[in-house]
Amino acid sequence: MKMNYFVIGTNNLKASTKFYDSLFEQTELNQVLTAERMTFWQGEDEDSAFAVAVAMPFNKEPATNGNGTMIGFGVGSTDEVKRLHRKAVELGGSCEGEPNQWGACFSAYVRDLDKNKIAFSK
Numbered sequence: 390m391k392m393n394y395f396v397i398g399t400n401n402l403k404a405s406t407k408f409y410d411s412l413f414e415q416t417e418l419n420q421v422l423t424a425e426r427m428t429f430w431q432g433e434d435e436d437s438a439f440a441v442a443v444a445m446p447f448n449k450e451p452a453t454n455g456n457g458t459m460i461g462f463g464v465g466s467t468d469e470v471k472r473l474h475r476k477a478v479e480l481g482g483s484c485e486g487e488p489n490q491w492g493a494c495f496s497a498y499v500r501d502l503d504k505n506k507i508a509f510s511k
Contacts, residue, residue: 394440395460398452399503402426405443408480408502412473416464454504461508467495473509474499482507
């Protein structure tokens with residue numbers, strides 16, 4: 390079993406799309422679809438392809454971040470961990486843990502514009 394996709398809730402689709410477009414600029418994830426309430430990015434490699442989306446909630450209630458919920462991106466190097474962490478903070482995200490050796494992985498943690506927690510790890 391492997392991850393297929395995940396959806397990140399947002400209360401401002403335009404701002405969230407801009408944040409993730411910029412964050413994913415130098416990665417294998419490309420924006421493939423924008424709809425009225427969702428934007429999708431997808432990896433190019435069919436063997437490990439997965440999709441990421443930001444969406445206004447279907448139930449029309451405000452999007453909230455889950456306490457203890459975290460989205461993790463495995464990246465190719467410690468330099469890429471550092472670059473993505475720095476980029477997310479430059480885009481208006483907030484630092485939740487500087488790039489460092491955290492347990493078995495070199496990782497960094499941020500929150501996006503809607504306070505969703507993201508991890509980048511090598």
